Amino acid sequence: MKNTQKDIRALSREELRDFFVSQGEKAFRGNQVYEWLWVKGAHSFDDMTNISKETRAFLDEHFVINHIKVDQMQRSSDGTIKNAVKLHDNLTVESVLIPTASRITACVSSQVGCSLNCKFCATARLKRMRNLNPDEIFDQVVAIDQQSRLYHNRPLSNIVFMGMGEPLMNYKNVVKSIEKITDPEGLGMSPKRITVSTSGVPKIIKKMADDEVKFNLAVSLHSALDDVRTDIMPFNEQMPLQELKEALQYWYVKTKKRITYEYVVWRGINDQDKDIEALIDFCLAVPSKVNLIEYNPIDDGQFQQADPLAIDRYVAKLEDRGITVTVRRSRGKDIDAACGQLANKNA
Template identity: 35%
Template sequence: MKRALLEVPPPELAEWMVDRGFPGFHARQVLRWVFQRRVEQFALMSDLPKALREQLDAEWQVFATEVAYHHVSPDGTDKLLLGCADGRRIECVLMAEGERRTVCISTQVGCGMGCVFCASGLKGVERNLTRGEMVEQVVRLRNLLPAEETITNLVVMGMGESLANLDNLLAALDRICSSEGLGLGQRRVTISTVGLPEKMMVLAGLGRQYHLAVSLHAPTEALRNELVPINEKVGLGAVIDAADAYFRNSGRQVTFEYVMLRGINDRVEDARALADLLEARKAHVNLIPYNPVATLPYERPFPSTIQKFVSIVRGRGVSVSVRKTKGREIDAACGQLRRRFEDRPTVAIS
């Protein structure tokens, strides 16, 4: 099997070249073609010796994934379903709004956190993604953009619990943010987590400038235990304490994601409890009206309910916004597209 180019550190690629009689500096050229010039075939890397291009083509592949499905919604959202080398499938999304070009990537095949309303975790977690599989999602989505455009923001909010695969995620982000990668600023990266306090503390101690988004979904211990089963093991208080530590160490305001479910966590008493929890903190609440999933019983709140919830929380001095839903026509919510296609053969779309 050919090796995946984006899995290996640049020094390892340079060493491979030297072992075969080629100067190691050609490794930088290869990566420049992929990251800066958007080339996906070794044969097109015209400033490399022909013999090296042929050797690369024989032993390496630029992408180890294949595009199983690509669709664009009427609002311009691109959704890719990628087939991995082992046959498993993952999802990633490109969203355009104004001057922003945001990509959303996955970190695992499936998810083991068990949030009751989420499509990603209906079959549990199958495995962690490698660093290269994460980088490939970003590069593939970037390559969908016109030549004069590039990615402005990256959100790690796709399939999987980001911090459960922290080492591979950090390695992938190091490459994406490197000047020899895509050069994306750390402050333009948002890492989402359901709330793993120990991993949050590790991330807080690294001195990175990534933005942290905690998937809260409930303002009380009892309700969060129902909606986010992992909370029974970690506890809401520990999650909030770890979020506070991240803010102290990084200086970055933490966002609390809150999926709104009709009649379950969108009530007046829920809004008041959320305000009680966060009003003394420098935090932001991102309300996410539920994107319905087939076979699950949860529904999207009424617009009037959302407005009332916002009014109560904002009235207590807590920063709050409502996420605009994009890509509903193409199953853009995490895990939906994979479920729809999981029993179909992989067919690449050009």
């Protein structure tokens, strides 16, 4: 049966070469198949036109390509595209193409659902069903690159792991997917154009530093006061801010890469001067910059966009202390494609 066969993309180039040699074929056949899978993005063995029909049929008997399928695509009035991505086991994740004048960014998912319990995020309402495999993350990027060329006449330029799931809770597969994305014999993208966004898992941040990863790090901070952060992001009780700060200092010492803090300001939650001062202190602990993000409500409950004057106070006080700050306006709100809104409404 097809569903019991091994996904061929779980094999490395060397394993593919060894497989063909074991079957009495030339090792270079493994190179050809690898290129079809990771450079040309083949969806089936029939696509591999420089391989004989007999060999393709043989591969089809032994392996499967569990390719994703863009099950539904929504286009926003601002050019944003949201994909409902159907996986081989009929689970669904979402990915988003975000266009601006200077770049096209793919926002990709790393888990079906999420391991964490942030109260303001729609994805957190879905229990974590499983981690995505490296090829499933890779496929999201390929699909968005194709859409970018089709609808915006230019290739994908940046990737952010800010979709569904906590990337550091699927660290091994996320790193493997980035290796394929950045490999010259894969998509050949620069790691400098890739950002992994985490809610903050100190142990894994230190491991990333030890692994000497080349991509960028962003942290969804939202408060630099433990009591406030624990209230809105309950996992903070097990991984408090002091541990996070120490991990980020370790990261910077090892990588010399500045950290980006993603930060939403909500009315009545983190819009006071004490919140701003705590953020400043946290930022001064390690070279960093702050993205203040427009909030996208997921209901009419606890979390509401702060008054614009509160945002202005944040910007003024951060800049006064020499901290780089930008205000990021959300895109794709009309199709629920903005930050915090990914929740498989159409799954």
